[in-house]
Amino acid sequence: MSNAKVLPLLEPEAVAPCCPPLTERPMSADEAEVAAKMFKALGDPVRLRLFSAVASHEGGEACVCDISDVGVSQPTVSHHLKKLKEAGLLSSERRGTWVYYRVEPSVLAAMGALLAGAAKAA
Amino acid sequence: MSNAKVLPLLEPEAVAPCCPPLTERPMSADEAEVAAKMFKALGDPVRLRLFSAVASHEGGEACVCDISDVGVSQPTVSHHLKKLKEAGLLSSERRGTWVYYRVEPSVLAAMGALLAGAAKAA
DNA sequence: TGTCTATGTTGACGTTTATCGATACAGGTG
DNA sequence: CACCTGTATCGATAAACGTCAACATAGACA
Numbered sequence: 001m002s003n004a005k006v007l008p009l010l011e012p013e014a015v016a017p018c019c020p021p022l023t024e025r026p027m028s029a030d031e032a033e034v035a036a037k038m039f040k041a042l043g044d045p046v047r048l049r050l051f052s053a054v055a056s057h058e059g060g061e062a063c064v065c066d067i068s069d070v071g072v073s074q075p076t077v078s079h080h081l082k083k084l085k086e087a088g089l090l091s092s093e094r095r096g097t098w099v100y101y102r103v104e105p106s107v108l109a110a111m112g113a114l115l116a117g118a119a120k121a122a
Numbered sequence: 123m124s125n126a127k128v129l130p131l132l133e134p135e136a137v138a139p140c141c142p143p144l145t146e147r148p149m150s151a152d153e154a155e156v157a158a159k160m161f162k163a164l165g166d167p168v169r170l171r172l173f174s175a176v177a178s179h180e181g182g183e184a185c186v187c188d189i190s191d192v193g194v195s196q197p198t199v200s201h202h203l204k205k206l207k208e209a210g211l212l213s214s215e216r217r218g219t220w221v222y223y224r225v226e227p228s229v230l231a232a233m234g235a236l237l238a239g240a241a242k243a244a
Numbered sequence: 245t246g247t248c249t250a251t252g253t254t255g256a257c258g259t260t261t262a263t264c265g266a267t268a269c270a271g272g273t274g
Numbered sequence: 275c276a277c278c279t280g281t282a283t284c285g286a287t288a289a290a291c292g293t294c295a296a297c298a299t300a301g302a303c304a
Binding site: 022023024025026027028029032033035036037039040041042043044045046047048049051052053055056060067070071108111112115116 | 145146147151155158159162164165166168170171173178182189192193230
């Protein structure tokens with residue numbers, strides 16, 4: 001598999017326009033379901049560190065071997081990276097021996113817009 | 123109690139400066155612990171709807187009675203509002219018969235800054 | 245082919261969480 | 275005072291979650 005698009009994950013196009021600013025109107029149940037998945041993905045300390053490690057790496061992309069030092073076992077790291085992928089926050093690609101994860105910018109932009117609106121509310 | 127500051131909750135001053143942009147450098151374990159608590163609070167669909175209902179209400183403040191129609195029981199609503207309060211995202215005040223919840227802007231600003239940085243990374 | 249390394253998957257275990265009904269508390273009204 | 279309404283707490287239960295050890299898979303290289 002040379003392409004990650006065949007995986008049945010959340011696609012950026014599907015989640016990016018999901019979220020009106022939190023202050024605009026009460027979220028519907030469906031909107032909340034989608035948006036909560038993204039927040040939940042960042043709601044674990046280990047996942048947040050892994051995500052930050054990828055995001056802060058050169059080019060917004062990192063090999064698993066570069067970010068695995070977060071104090072948990074290798075299977076646990078793999079499990080968390082999978083969760084981040086399922087939430088649409090990361091994508092992965094195998095290049096030879098190593099697997100590289102990269103941040104999904106459109107989804108983050110959507111989340112940032114969500115919160116930026118709420119912050120200026122009061 | 124006419125003042126919410128006496129409660130042993132996360133104070134805005136304590137969490138606001140916790141978070142460098144996600145892309146700046148890998149988060150430390152301590153930073154991730156604090157930041158993950160905020161994301162986790164918004165990582166539930168019901169809580170996200172409750173928060174959005176408060177944030178979108180006039181003045182960023184709403185009575186519980188105005189936002190309780192989210193499809194779960196009254197104790198569950200109360201439980202989720204408590205969680206949001208413990209995460210520092212909402213504050214509450216009793217005024218006569220009703221209890222009003224209001225958004226805590228500084229914490230949201232911190233979260234927004236976190237994500238805004240990550241969005242522009244790639 | 246076989247072996248070594250990097251990563252993902254499986255199965256199990258203990259902890260946390262979301263939810264509810266029942267109940268308690270607080271404040272207004274009679 | 276008694277009663278009603280709005281909100282919080284308690285106790286129980288089922289589901290989800292984080293973690294690990296063991297195993298599986300994929301690619302590189304000899």
